[in-house]
Amino acid sequence: MxxxxxxxxxxxxxxxKTVVxxxxxxxxxxxYQKTVSRTTRYKAHDEDNSCRVGDRVRITETRPMSxxxxxxxxxxxxxxPKADKSAGSTAPAPEAAAKEVSE
Known part of the structure; x- marks a missing residue:
């Protein structure tokens, strides 16, 4: 199979360890021959917790895990691209910005 x-x-x-x-x-x-799009949601095992929202992934069928x-x-x-921008953000932390304003 x-x-x-x-x-x-x-x-x-x-x-x-799970993503949708x-x-x-x-x-x-x-x-009617109109193109219809249907979305199916699968729960998939992510052993390393490496996937983030918005990532494009390939999933394969496996044994039942739950x-x-x-x-x-x-x-x-x-x-x-959202995950890349948030990880490399150079904006100062809110605490640091508050200290600069108060000084």
């Missing part, structure tokens, strides 16, 4: 793979975007990383990945599928409506978790992160295709 072939291993199922999906590519999607991380929409939640609030759990320990939204996978969008597009298909023509059977009667009640709802049957997918695992295979690779991170691209990191979110």
């Amino acid at each position: 072939a291993v199922k793979e999906r590519v999607g975007t991380v929409v939640s990383d609030k759990m320990e 990945v939204a996978v969008e599928s597009r298909f023509p409506h059977p009667i 009640r709802h978790k049957r997918w695992a992160i295979a690779e991170v295709l691209s990191h979110s």
